[in-house]
Amino acid sequence: MHWSTIIYCGIITYLTRFSMIFILKEDILNDKAKKILSYVPSAIFPAIIFPPIFLDNVGSLDLESNPKILAAILAILVGYISRSIIITIFVGLISYWFLIFVYY
């Protein structure tokens, strides 16, 4: 990784925050545009979540005896019920550790 990459990332991130405040005098995004922007986390985060869970080190699909899938399902269930970010992460991690160190 180069510092230049980090700096460009910093600039583009800053611009996503600054541009609208700088350009707009009042909120002109319509409800539809806002609704679509509100889907951004749902549209991007799974692209980060899925591949490391379902693919093995060489990039082929690994659906059998995959502790990450089980741990992720447990985390989703607990997250759904508890709505707590910390509890979700901890349950996922602890069940993953249980599976790799004890069960398998």
Next chain:
Amino acid sequence: MNNRLKILTKGIIDVSPLMIPVVPFGIIYGVIGIELGLSAYMTFGMSIIIFGGASQIVLLQLFSGGATSLVAITSVGAVNSRHLLYGAVFSEYLSHLKLTWKIILSYVLIDQAFAVSNTYFKKNKENEFKHYHLLGAGFTCWTIWQISTVLGIVLGSVIPEELGLSFTISLTFLALLINDFRKFKNIIVMLVSGIVATIGYNIIPFQAYIIVAALAALMTATLLTLINSKKK
């Protein structure tokens, strides 16, 4: 107490509960940065220069997968495009301020600060010092994020790799979506994104799978939004 200080303090107090999940998130980021072989300076430098947890972790992941800088920068931009929404919503509250204020406040306009200051601004439209709320909330987030990054950097050099902490990347992002698990349309968008990324991981060159998956999922979201608005 002076009015500005009072509003600043209110911002700090309002955002504090939201800082609880930020601490483990920052620690995870620091640990993974070190485990992936980044220097402590670079890991910390990213927290100062980018100051956006999700995008920093994406950058780490793409870096470890050997992505080109162009793909890395575009992906970071995509992850952070949600800030456009925050800026647009806040423009009417901040338009009367001097440029210096806009420059400073933009740096700390992150999810948590937006959430609490948006609630405050709605209720205190007429208050001329209301922007101090965002200043307090934003720099509280900033301080906590930097401290937890440093904690993670320190821990990263002592935590053994066998613990498989890279799995926490998936878990952290999964946890950030828990409030959307109850919404049917969000789940469809999530599945499109995840499946396209998993299939595309090997097919799409330059590690651009995040961008391609995000675009496919956002198109799905757009379709769902348009279909829904037609019904009304």
